[in-house]
Amino acid sequence: MMAQVPQLRPGFRFQWEPAQQAHVLLYPEGMVKLNGSAGAILAEVDGERCVRDIVARLEQQFPQAGSLAGDVTDFLRDAERQHWIRLS
Amino acid sequence: MMAAGVDSSDQAPDIGPPLWLLAELTYRCPLQCPYCSNPLDYASQDQELTTEQWVSVLRQGRAMGAAQLGFSGGEPLVRQDLAELIAEARHLGYYSNLITSGLGLTEAKVNAFRDAGLDHIQVSFQASDPELNNAVAGSRKAFEQKLAMARAVKAAGYPMVLNFVIHRHNIHQMTDILDLCRRLEADYVELATCQYYGWAFQNREGLMPSRTQLETAEAAVNRYRDLLADAGEAMKLIFVTPDYYEERPKACMNGWGSMFLTVAPDGTALPCHSARLLPIEFANVREQSLQSIWYHSPGFNHYRGDGWMPEPCRSCDEKGKDFGGCRCQAYLLTGNADNPDPVCSKSPSHDRILAARRAADHATAGLEELTYRNRHNSRLFYRTG
Numbered sequence: 168m169m170a171q172v173p174q175l176r177p178g179f180r181f182q183w184e185p186a187q188q189a190h191v192l193l194y195p196e197g198m199v200k201l202n203g204s205a206g207a208i209l210a211e212v213d214g215e216r217c218v219r220d221i222v223a224r225l226e227q228q229f230p231q232a233g234s235l236a237g238d239v240t241d242f243l244r245d246a247e248r249q250h251w252i253r254l255s
Numbered sequence: 256m257m258a259a260g261v262d263s264s265d266q267a268p269d270i271g272p273p274l275w276l277l278a279e280l281t282y283r284c285p286l287q288c289p290y291c292s293n294p295l296d297y298a299s300q301d302q303e304l305t306t307e308q309w310v311s312v313l314r315q316g317r318a319m320g321a322a323q324l325g326f327s328g329g330e331p332l333v334r335q336d337l338a339e340l341i342a343e344a345r346h347l348g349y350y351s352n353l354i355t356s357g358l359g360l361t362e363a364k365v366n367a368f369r370d371a372g373l374d375h376i377q378v379s380f381q382a383s384d385p386e387l388n389n390a391v392a393g394s395r396k397a398f399e400q401k402l403a404m405a406r407a408v409k410a411a412g413y414p415m416v417l418n419f420v421i422h423r424h425n426i427h428q429m430t431d432i433l434d435l436c437r438r439l440e441a442d443y444v445e446l447a448t449c450q451y452y453g454w455a456f457q458n459r460e461g462l463m464p465s466r467t468q469l470e471t472a473e474a475a476v477n478r479y480r481d482l483l484a485d486a487g488e489a490m491k492l493i494f495v496t497p498d499y500y501e502e503r504p505k506a507c508m509n510g511w512g513s514m515f516l517t518v519a520p521d522g523t524a525l526p527c528h529s530a531r532l533l534p535i536e537f538a539n540v541r542e543q544s545l546q547s548i549w550y551h552s553p554g555f556n557h558y559r560g561d562g563w564m565p566e567p568c569r570s571c572d573e574k575g576k577d578f579g580g581c582r583c584q585a586y587l588l589t590g591n592a593d594n595p596d597p598v599c600s601k602s603p604s605h606d607r608i609l610a611a612r613r614a615a616d617h618a619t620a621g622l623e624e625l626t627y628r629n630r631h632n633s634r635l636f637y638r639t640g
Contacts, residue, residue, distance in 0.1 A: 178413065
């Protein structure tokens, strides 16, 4: 999985919502309010970075968190199951 | 005058922001579906908001926190300023959804709307074949046009939701409907069993499926889900079950004035698109800011919280889950919107629901006996109403 590149599915939009003080994922007639870590991970998903790069960037952002590979891959797998993202 | 600014100190602390804004741009529509949720007397309301007034509504809603925006109607495509409103919505950061019959749409418009920033188009169908589709819609050319537009929407790269309102005259078509959606490469399919408001309430006896019909349909949908899973296809099926066959009411709009805000064509702001049938006065965006309407108007505060609830809702341990159900349904079935939703088996008026179920077992009315939604019939309602 580390070499795969995650990408939001067509029709999904990720953005910061000041009124909710949270990142959200918007899709046809739906909205998911994301918690802090889910928001931080999806903020790194740009359709170009592979999972390994995303993990490295997050570990740089949150040095006190230790290894993040497990959390990030778990979340991305779940996001794929929910049809939010594609992994290619 | 409409105020565009938002004063955050003016916000009641326990009321959340409206996250969803439904802009009902017009009641005009080329179709005549007998289950339309628009008011029966829609023809008496001709004063639509101007482009500038809609832009102001969009700005105010976004500043308050609305993120999802629906352009609906009637048929929103009859508004000549739709592309302008879409562009404004994109600029403001909304996720915008166009809810359309597909009539009046062209390939050029599909592409122009995409370039203006529209996120999603939902096309409604009435059935899986042209005969039944066009009979329900009251339009001879509807089906071919819908097919062409569904293909255009897909080709333009939008995520596509196909919506079918399900009732006793098309509920036997589930597999055919889903085959059609699969051929059109829909991303989502909404099989929405009729909700009995507006014209659908008027026509309930002629629309409501029997329990046997419903169970057969649900089994067909579940078989199709398995088939899609086996084929590894991502088409998502959403089957909205009719609350008339439930024992507990739906959490209507997730609670009155909790996250949904509808603005009707004439500017009346409502907690849901059906609420204007209630004997409650609702404020208009021509006269008040959206902020003041949402947080402070008597209409929006009428059924917030649970202080208004009668028994058995008041002492019910499920009131936090369903908020006492739907106020419009309580009003339509009991004449008093304060009552518990009769769908609930604890409601003293639950017998109205049981009677409707019995009637559905013996209904024989054909499509031609339904009251179609058009200006002629609407005028009859407001003359006699």
